[in-house]
Amino acid sequence: MQxxxxxxxxxxxxxxxxxxxxxDPQAYxxxxxxxxxxxxxxxxxxxxxxxxxxxxxxxxxxxxAWYADNAVTCRFGERITGIDRDRKVVISEKGExxxxxxxxxxxxxxxxxxxxxxxxxxxxxxxxxxxxxAMKTAAGSDGRAVxxxxxxxxxxxxxxxxxxxMEVTVLHLMGHLMERQLDEAAGYxxxxxxxxxxxTVLTGASTKAIMGEGRVEKVVLEDGTVIPADIVVxxxxxxxxxxxxxxxxxxxxxxxxxxxQMVTSDPDVLAVGECVEFDGNLFGLxxxxxxxxxxxxxxxxxxxxxxxxxxxxTKLKVTGCDLFSAGDFADGEGREDIVFRDPGRGIYKxxxxxxxxxxxxxxxxxxxxxxxxFGLIKDKTDISEMRDTxxxxxxxxxxxxxxxxxxxxxxxxDAEICGCNGVCKSTITEAIGAGATDLGSLRATTKASASxxxxxxxxEQLLAVTLGEDFRSKEAGICGCTDLTHEEVRRLIKxxxxxxxxxxxxELGWKTVDGCHVCRPAxxxxxxxxxxxxxxxxxxxxxxxxxxxxxxxxxxxxxxxPRMWGGITNPAELRAIADAADKYNVPTVxxxxxxxxxxxxxxxxxxxxxxxxxxxxxxxxxxAYSKGLRTVKTCVGTDHCRFxxxxxxxxxxxxxxxxxxxxxxxxxxxxxxxxPRNCAEATCKDVGVICxxxxxxxxxxxxxxxxxxxxxxxxxxxTEQEAIDLTIAFVQLYRENAKYLDRPYKWVAKVGLDWVxxxxxxxxxxxxxxxxxxxxxxxxYQKDPWAEHAAxxxxxxxxxxxxxxxxxx
Amino acid sequence: MMTTDWIDVGAxxxxxxxxxxxxRTPQGCIAVFRTATDEVFAxxxxxxxxxxxxxxxxxxxxxxxxxLHNWVISLETGxxxxxxxxxxxxxxxxxxNGRILIEAAFLKRQAAE
Ligand code: SRM
Ligand SMILES: Cc1cc2nc3c(=O)[nH]c(=O)nc-3n(C[C@H](O)[C@H](O)[C@H](O)COP(=O)(O)OP(=O)(O)OC[C@H]3O[C@@H](n4cnc5c(N)ncnc54)[C@H](O)[C@@H]3O)c2cc1C
Ligand code: SF4
Ligand code: FES
Numbered sequence: 001m002q003x004x005x006x007x008x009x010x011x012x013x014x015x016x017x018x019x020x021x022x023x024d025p026q027a028y029x030x031x032x033x034x035x036x037x038x039x040x041x042x043x044x045x046x047x048x049x050x051x052x053x054x055x056x057x058x059x060x061x062x063x064x065a066w067y068a069d070n071a072v073t074c075r076f077g078e079r080i081t082g083i084d085r086d087r088k089v090v091i092s093e094k095g096e097x098x099x100x101x102x103x104x105x106x107x108x109x110x111x112x113x114x115x116x117x118x119x120x121x122x123x124x125x126x127x128x129x130x131x132x133x134a135m136k137t138a139a140g141s142d143g144r145a146v147x148x149x150x151x152x153x154x155x156x157x158x159x160x161x162x163x164x165x166m167e168v169t170v171l172h173l174m175g176h177l178m179e180r181q182l183d184e185a186a187g188y189x190x191x192x193x194x195x196x197x198x199x200t201v202l203t204g205a206s207t208k209a210i211m212g213e214g215r216v217e218k219v220v221l222e223d224g225t226v227i228p229a230d231i232v233v234x235x236x237x238x239x240x241x242x243x244x245x246x247x248x249x250x251x252x253x254x255x256x257x258x259x260x261q262m263v264t265s266d267p268d269v270l271a272v273g274e275c276v277e278f279d280g281n282l283f284g285l286x287x288x289x290x291x292x293x294x295x296x297x298x299x300x301x302x303x304x305x306x307x308x309x310x311x312x313x314t315k316l317k318v319t320g321c322d323l324f325s326a327g328d329f330a331d332g333e334g335r336e337d338i339v340f341r342d343p344g345r346g347i348y349k350x351x352x353x354x355x356x357x358x359x360x361x362x363x364x365x366x367x368x369x370x371x372x373x374f375g376l377i378k379d380k381t382d383i384s385e386m387r388d389t390x391x392x393x394x395x396x397x398x399x400x401x402x403x404x405x406x407x408x409x410x411x412x413x414d415a416e417i418c419g420c421n422g423v424c425k426s427t428i429t430e431a432i433g434a435g436a437t438d439l440g441s442l443r444a445t446t447k448a449s450a451s452x453x454x455x456x457x458x459x460e461q462l463l464a465v466t467l468g469e470d471f472r473s474k475e476a477g478i479c480g481c482t483d484l485t486h487e488e489v490r491r492l493i494k495x496x497x498x499x500x501x502x503x504x505x506x507e508l509g510w511k512t513v514d515g516c517h518v519c520r521p522a523x524x525x526x527x528x529x530x531x532x533x534x535x536x537x538x539x540x541x542x543x544x545x546x547x548x549x550x551x552x553x554x555x556x557x558x559x560x561x562p563r564m565w566g567g568i569t570n571p572a573e574l575r576a577i578a579d580a581a582d583k584y585n586v587p588t589v590x591x592x593x594x595x596x597x598x599x600x601x602x603x604x605x606x607x608x609x610x611x612x613x614x615x616x617x618x619x620x621x622x623x624a625y626s627k628g629l630r631t632v633k634t635c636v637g638t639d640h641c642r643f644x645x646x647x648x649x650x651x652x653x654x655x656x657x658x659x660x661x662x663x664x665x666x667x668x669x670x671x672x673x674x675x676p677r678n679c680a681e682a683t684c685k686d687v688g689v690i691c692x693x694x695x696x697x698x699x700x701x702x703x704x705x706x707x708x709x710x711x712x713x714x715x716x717x718x719t720e721q722e723a724i725d726l727t728i729a730f731v732q733l734y735r736e737n738a739k740y741l742d743r744p745y746k747w748v749a750k751v752g753l754d755w756v757x758x759x760x761x762x763x764x765x766x767x768x769x770x771x772x773x774x775x776x777x778x779x780x781y782q783k784d785p786w787a788e789h790a791a792x793x794x795x796x797x798x799x800x801x802x803x804x805x806x807x808x809x
Numbered sequence: 810m811m812t813t814d815w816i817d818v819g820a821x822x823x824x825x826x827x828x829x830x831x832x833r834t835p836q837g838c839i840a841v842f843r844t845a846t847d848e849v850f851a852x853x854x855x856x857x858x859x860x861x862x863x864x865x866x867x868x869x870x871x872x873x874x875x876x877l878h879n880w881v882i883s884l885e886t887g888x889x890x891x892x893x894x895x896x897x898x899x900x901x902x903x904x905x906n907g908r909i910l911i912e913a914a915f916l917k918r919q920a921a922e
Contacts, residue, residue, distance in 0.1 A: 514827065514845045517867040517874035517881075540827040544865040544876040552876055556862040800819040800830035800841060800909075803916060 004028035004300065005090055005099035007080045007244065012273030012289040013105030014040035014062055019297035021070045027301055030072045031097055033090070036128055037077035039067065043128070044286060044420075044452045047317055050132045051160035053487055055749040083248040085266055101300060104245055104256060104264075104271040108238035108284075113148065116209040122216030123232045126157045137754045138231040139164040146170075146219045146229040148207055150177040152316060154235035155190075158199050159318040161233075163491070164755070169227055170194070171205040171219070173236075181314045181325040185341075186348055186364040193321055193346070238284060240275045253277040260306045262296040272296045278307065285312055286420045286451055311378045313370070313419050315454040319488065322363070324370040327377045328352065329360030340391045349391055356384040369393035371458060375415040408461040417458050420451035428459065432466045439463070479518035481510050486522065486739035493526050499534045501527065501541065515541075522740035525627065525663060529735045532777040545625035548797065549785045550607055553600065560586075560599040560610055562619035563660065566634040566652035566672075567595030576617030584610050594631035594669070596622060608794040611786035620660075620784040627741075628663045629670075629731075632656040633681065637674030637691065644674035646691035651720055652680075655689075655727055661782035662774070665738040665747070668731060683711050686744045687727050692716075696723040700730055700756070701748040709745050712753050715761045729760045729767045732774040815903075815910035821849070822907065829864040829873070834916055839900065840864035841909060842884050844871055850884035851902040851911045857882070857895025 006013050009032050020027065032039075040062040048054040067074050075092070082091040089096040110125035112118050124134045135157070139145070143166045147158045150172030162168045170177075176187030177194075191201045206222040210232055219227045240255035251257045251265035255277040262270045272292045274283050283289055291307055298305035313326035329352045340349040347365035351358055351373065358376045363369075372394040376383060383390055394410040411417075413426035423446050436442045442459060443450040449459045477483040484492070489508065498504050504523050505515065515523065520541035527535040539547050550558035562577070577597055581589050587601040602610055611621070623629060632655050635641065637648030652672040659668070671682035672689040682688030684704035688711045690697040695718040699711025714730065717723055730744075733756060738747035748756060759766050789796075818832050824843040831838045831854050840854040840863045848871070854864050861877030871884045881890040887899040900915040 513870050516869045516872075517879065520867060520869065540825055540868065543867065548865070552862075552865060554859070554877065556860075556865070795823065796830075799833045799838070800823055802833040803816075804833050804835050 001029040002027070002100040003098060004030045004101050004103065005097055006030060006032045006103045006105060007090065008105035008107055008273070008275075009034035009036070009038075009040045009062075009076065010105050010107045010273055011040075011043055011286050012107075012293050013103060015290050015293035016103065016105070016272055016296045016300075017070070017072070018062075019294050020300055023297065023303075024301055025070065028101070030070070031075060031099075032067075032072050033075045033078050033080050033092065033097075035077075035079040036130075038129065039063075039074060039076055041129070042451060044317070046126070046129070046132050047156035047160050049129075050126075050135060050157065051163040052751045052755075053163075053319070053485070055746075056129060057749060080244060083244055083269075085248055085269065088268065100268065102269045103296065103300075104269065104275060105273045106241040106244060106275045108274040109241050110234065111237040111239050112234050113207060113236055115207055117211050117216075118234070120210055120212055120216050121214070122212065122230065123210060123234060126153050126233055126235050127238075133752070133754070135161065135231060135233065136164070136752045137758070139166050139755065139758075143167070143230040144169075144228055145231050145233060146227055147233045147235060148219075149233075149235035149237070150174070150201065150203070151180065151235065151237075152178065152314065154233070155194070156317055157233050157235055158194065159197065159321070162197055162199050166230075168198075169200040169202065169229075171207060171221070171227075172201070172203045173206055175203055177201065177203065178316075181362075182323070182364075183329055183350060183362050185339075185350070186323070186325070186362050189346055189348055189364045190316075190321070190323060238274065240277075240282060242275050245271065245275070253280070255282055260295070260308070261299045262292055262307060263299060270296050270299060279309065281309060285314070287312060287422060290421055310422075311374070313374050315367070315370075315419075315452070317452055317454055319485075322365055322367040324363040324367040325361065326370070326374050327358070327360035329362055335359070338387075338391045351391060353383070353387075356382050356387075358383060358390075371415055371417060371455075372411055374419075375412065378416070408458060409465050417462065418446075418448040418451070418455045420455075421447040423448040425462065428462050429466050432463060437463070437467060478522060479516055481512045481515050481519050482508060484508060489523070490526055490530075490737070490739070493523075493530055499527065499531050501538065517543075521546075525665065525740055528663060528781075529665075529777070532780050537781075546627070548604070548607065549611075549621055549623075549625060549789060550602070551625045555601075557601045557603055558607060559624070560602050560607070560614075561592065561596060561622040561624040562614050563622040563656070564596040565656050566632055566649050568634075568649060568653065569596075573617060573619060576614060576619065580610050580613050583613065592624075594624070595633050596624075596631065598624070605798045607797050608786075608790040612790040615784070615787050615790065621786045623660065626663065627666050628661070628668065629656070629659040630667050631669055632659075633669075633671040633685075635672075635674050635679040637672075641674055643677060644691070645693050646674060646696065646720070648672040648674035648680065648689075648691050651689065651691070651696075651723065654720075654724060658724060658728060659731060661784075662731070662735070662778060663781060664731065664735055665740050666743045668734075668744070670727070684708065685711065687711075687730060689723055689727070694718065696720070698723060698726050698730075701745040701753070703743060703745045705743075707745070712748070714753070714757065725767065725771060726760060728774050729770040730756065732770040732777075733759055735777075736770075736773075814913055816913050816916065817908050818851075818911050819909055820907060821847075821904050821909050824849075824909075827868040829866070829868060831862070831864040832911075838862075838864075839911075839915055840873075841902065841911070842868055842873060844868060844884070847904075849902045849904055849909055851900040851915060852882070852884065852887055853897040855897065856880055857889055857897055858893070863897070 042059040042061050045059040078092050080090050080092050089098050110127045124131050145161045145166045145168045147154045147170045150170050158168045158170045176184045177190050208222045209220045211218050216229055216232050219229050242255050245256040246252055256271045258271050258276045264271050273289050295305045295307040316323045335354045338351045350362045352360040357380045361373045411425050415425045417425055427446050428448050431445045436445045449456045524538050524541040528537050544552050584606045586599045590598045592598050632652040634649045634652030638644035668686045670687045671680040671685045673680040673682040674691050682690055684702040688699045697716050698714045700714045702711035703709040734744050824830050827845050829840050829842040831840050838854040840852050842850045856875040858880045861875040863873050865876045866873040872881050874881050880893045887897040889895045901912040903910050
């Protein structure tokens with residue numbers, strides 16, 4: 001087999017390999033080098049990873065299984081240092097690797113302004129996962145960030161860091177933001193929007209120096225302004241990574257020159273991505289790179305294809321910031337403008353027209369029709385007929401109805417929907433016809449909306465237009481009642497101090513009168529977690545298990561499971577359980593996986609009575625039904641075991657007594673093992689403690705349900721009190737921040753363990769504040785619901801009336 | 810001639826807003842719902858899917874979500890919503906002087922399980 005070596009596992013080369021394997025899996029034996037210690041991922045989604053809206057795992061485009069299936073030899077974390085074209089080998093620290101064909105896909109490197117202090121620790125770029133991790137680590141709860149550069153990248157970084165809770169200042173050299181994509185008016189609206197989010201924007205700001213003792217402390221501007229900073233993000237531009245090509249003597253312009261088949265001056269060497277120059281053009285967006293990838297794959301397989309430049313459009317990936325620009329919108333001789341402004345709603349639209357053809361478009365605040373206009377630009381459509389109503393969009397052309405869906409319905413079949421992947425409307429509607437009826441399968445078959453995601457709304461509208469009633473949006477908001485995501489709603493509840501469900505529905509524009517079974521339990525939890533003293537828990541917004549404090553069974557009966565603190569019980573409790581089982585004819589008595597006893601098959605109307613009996617023997621609800629603390633499993637520890645190092649049973653009981661009754665985003669399970677033999681299986685729990693001679697190892701974010709994952713070490717602490725403190729602080733941080741129904745391992749994957757450590761382990765004041773807020777919440781919620789319901793709510797468990805006897809007469 | 814077309818099944822206040830209670834009959838149970846706007850509805854208490862107890866569901870708008878597998882049932886028509894297909898029997902219900910009245914038919918027409 002021919003040997004293909006690829007340098008760089010980037011957006012372009014990854015797509016190229018996909019096309020190639022799809023067409024002919026046997027053509028080449030591929031070796032893939034990447035300087036980053038990982039394979040291909042969707043680089044453009046690093047912004048949501050930085051903001052915590054997505055986890056790194058969610059943006060991986062090719063996983064280990066994919067490489068294995070295609071027999072790709074992965075050399076990740078290995079940088080190529082030279083190419084010897086005469087001997088046809090590439091050179092790395094580990095030696096030489098021969099090739100028959102070589103593809104260079106080394107991308108770009110961020111440009112760092114060489115001002116004094118640019119090399120201080122704390123100055124980061126925004127290009128890869130390492131940069132994101134560095135920023136997240138620095139994003140302390142009240143940290144300050146300065147972002148240099150008010151272009152796409154800089155603004156995405158700024159918005160994400162703001163979401164992480166940092167105080168953010170953007171420094172932009174030019175007179176208005178994103179000057180390459182926006183005109184001044186749109187730049188102004190964008191600035192206002194960002195300022196509304198609490199981001200400070202300084203335009204015309206020239207950086208003179210970055211200063212600090214040993215790490216970044218402040219940024220000094222040419223005009224003498226001093227801005228304190230804990231991190232400085234440089235996002236001022238990129239430079240093609242072309243050193244390899246240059247040293248190898250390939251023909252160069254500003255980057256490696258390629259022809260329309262993506263071949264360099266050496267017929268056996270191809271190049272794709274941001275490291276190439278084609279016809280005098282450089283590249284910085286993925287759409288043309290994907291075209292290059294397609295062409296390069298064809299060239300490698302000996303087929304004909306031609307790369308052509310096409311019009312590009314830009315969108316900003318900042319949630320809630322609608323912005324679009326395309327084409328050329330500079331003023332010029334013979335050019336005319338059509339402008340629409342609605343300052344009240346923050347809407348601005350501008351079209352630049354020459355000779356009855358649209359040359360450029362800028363939209364701010366309302367980008368719903370942008371694809372239609374983009375089509376006019378690309379196709380150079382003659383607009384003289386519709387000029388009068390052009391600015392109002394496609395819904396006004398040809399007398400069609402003004403309906404949000406009309407714009408999508410009116411798009412011609414060849415209108416481009418997904419700019420990144422160059423997917424047009426007809427490709428999508430055909431895929432829908434062929435059975436791709438949700439976003440996931442459409443992404444898999446057409447790649448539409450699979451890259452930057454800004455066209456997700458449009459693709460969903462197409463699904464809705466094509467499928468009608470059959471389509472239900474799965475991705476966007478919490479549920480059909482709102483387009484807002486869980487994270488956005490949580491943030492708005494805190495920021496706008498919304499303290500009732502009605503306030504949430506009203507202020508955040510719910511589309512239904514009173515929510516649904518998906519959003520109500522989530523909103524109820526967010527409100528009670530954020531405002532424990534002000535908000536009144538709403539039983540009617542809880543799933544039946546939490547409303548009736550028992551697990552519903554498939555036949556409508558319930559199960560009853562009292563707490564057994566740390567798995568310890570005694571003859572009196574066992575007798576009371578046995579008596580209850582007899583008295584209420586419980587069909588099944590089972591020892592659970594959580595070290596306690598389950599009584600299954602109890603009738604609704606018996607629940608308050610069986611609880612009262614168990615209460616009388618000193619037992620309380622085990623919350624086996626709740627999104628709250630479940631069990632704390634323990635082992636026998638120093639009490640009996642010859643290996644025990646600390647009192648694991650005692651600590652388990654203390655933890656369960658501290659945490660029981662608290663409501664959490666999803667259920668929470670703990671375990672404490674007396675030594676690393678780990679008989680309590682603590683290393684797969686939400687919080688797991690392993691006792692060792694020197695103290696306690698606290699692990700968090702484990703899982704052993706639908707996913708299995710070992711805990712990650714939060715900290716090692718010498719005393720039992722610290723072990724308890726850390727656990728409580730962790731649980732409270734989880735309560736305040738996680739999305740409803742995310743177990744801790746999912747949440748930690750999104751925010752990053754370092755972010756958690758910063759707040760729980762390192763910042764002692766913050767730890768104390770978390771513990772204090774948990775105590776306030778427990779003052780309200782740590783009560784036995786069984787006792788309460790048995791005393792005051794027995795009615796709710798019985799029928800309203802019973803006509804069985806009357807009718808029998 | 811029947812003198813009572815409507816049967817008193819209990820006090821309106823005994824059902825919380827966005828809540829339900831069940832009423833036993835010889836042939837099975839019906840669920841009586843009260844919405845956020847204080848309307849009442851009576852339906853068979855057996856989801857068309859696998860007979861889940863609808864009275865234990867979450868009530869939203871004029872709909873209830875079954876507690877077992879989340880089918881959404883219209884309280885007005887008894888029809889399963891969205892892609893799911895099926896229906897439960899509904900019975901006319903109203904509130905008078907703080908009491909819930911259901912048309913007597915529910916006692917007889919109740920489908921046997
Ligand atoms: C009773 C018990 C099984 C047993 O007989 O041992 C049980 C029973 C149920 N589990 Fe479990 N789980 C039980 C231990 C576990 C364990 C093992 C453990 O805790 O040590 C796990 C794996 C660890 C974990 O939590 O991830 C476990 C992972 C799950 C999951 C998957 C959770 C996940 O995040 O992946 C679910 C589904 C869910 O919660 O969404 C689940 C859901 C359920 C539900 C509540 C299903 C439901 O919604 O109706 C079951 C209720 C049965 C019933 O009718 O009462 N159960 N379940 C165990 C109760 C333990 C206790 O004393 O409280
Ligand atoms: C945060 C962010 C947001 C973005 N958002 C968008 C967006 O919304 N829309 C859009 O169109 N574009 C966006 N972009 C730009 C887009 O990501 C790039 O255009 C694209 O990734 C370039 O692809 P590439 O394959 O050329 O290079 P890359 O994806 O950068 O891959 C190059 C790879 O080569 C490796 N490499 C370099 N030198 C060597 C060597 N000597 N040996 C081995 N490996 C080497 C690098 O480590 C890197 O992994 C964004 C970029 C960033 C950073
Ligand atoms: S594994 Fe858990 S959820 Fe599944 S059947 Fe058993 S108890 Fe039920
Ligand atoms: S029984 Fe109602 S949804 Fe399955």
